[in-house]
Amino acid sequence: MKKKRLIIRTVILAVLLCAVGYTLYAQFFADKQKVSVGDKAPDFxxxxxxxxxxxxxxxxxxxxxxxxxxxxxxxxxxxxxxxxxxxxxxxxxxxxxxxxxxxxxxxxxxxxxxxxxxxxxxxxxxxxxxxxxxxxxxxxxxxxxxxxxxxxxxxxxxxxxxxxxxxxxxxxx
Structure with missing residues (x-):
């Protein structure tokens, strides 16, 4: 029973670490601006x-x-x-x-x-x-x-x- 809980906790921790890592990457490193100089401005x-x-x-x-x-x-x-x-x-x-x-x-x-x-x-x-x-x-x-x-x-x-x-x-x- 203890081994099963340890595995579940480890999986949950790994998922949380991946989510935090992706969030940090998206916030600081991913280029969010979809349009740039020279592009046709998206119509709206x-x-x-x-x-x-x-x-x-x-x-x-x-x-x-x-x-x-x-x-x-x-x-x-x-x-x-x-x-x-x-x-x-x-x-x-x-x-x-x-x-x-x-x-x-x-x-x-x-x-x-x-x-x-x-x-x-x-x-x-x-x-x-x-x-x-x-x-x-x-x-x-x-x-x-x-x-x-x-x-x-x-x-x-x-x-x-x-x-x-x-x-x-x-x-x-």
Whole structure:
């Protein structure tokens, strides 16, 4: 009986060690981002906070600053006012910002948008499908998409206003 318990405990311990090992590998070594510079940006259709539908491919011919964010994210809170400021001048030059909120309620996102006086489209990725298609972790993550729908650059983390302006210049048609 003792020998049987020892074998069962050993098997359980081995399974747990394998699970921990895989988790550590996936967290620190596996490349999670599914798209990279030069790839065609995966198309998607999402609704904004006002219920209007937006499809990425509808923005062909424009530069797209595609930002994935959350209301709870401190770097997101810091970059949003800078994004709004640059959007005001670059929208006239053919650059759009699509801010994709990940898995939050409309109420939380609407309050956030009102607080920061955001005018660019805020899209709702309720079930994180677009997040998964782009392989994003962590937030915020920004993709720069040129007028032909190709990814020209990406950045993980919060952006300073000067960098946002530089990126907008880079994707301006």
């Amino acid at each position: 259709i999402l609704r904004d906070v006002n219920g209007e539908t937006h499809q990425l491919s509808d923005y062909k011919g424009k530069g797209v600053f595609l930002n994935f964010w959350g209301t709870w994210c401190k770097p997101c809170k810091q970059e949003m006012p800078a994004m709004e400021k640059q959007y005001a001048s670059y929208k006239k030059q053919g650059v759009e910002i699509l801010a994709v909120n990940v898995a939050e309620t409309n109420i939380a996102v609407e309050q956030f948008a009102k607080q920061y006086e955001l005018s660019f489209p805020i899209l709702m990725d309720k079930d994180s499908q677009v997040l998964g298609a782009y392989g994003i972790d962590p937030l915020p993550t920004t993709f720069l998409i040129d007028k032909n729908g190709k990814i020209v650059d990406s950045f993980i983390g919060g952006l300073e206003e000067s960098k946002i302006k530089e990126y907008m210049e880079e994707i301006k048609p």
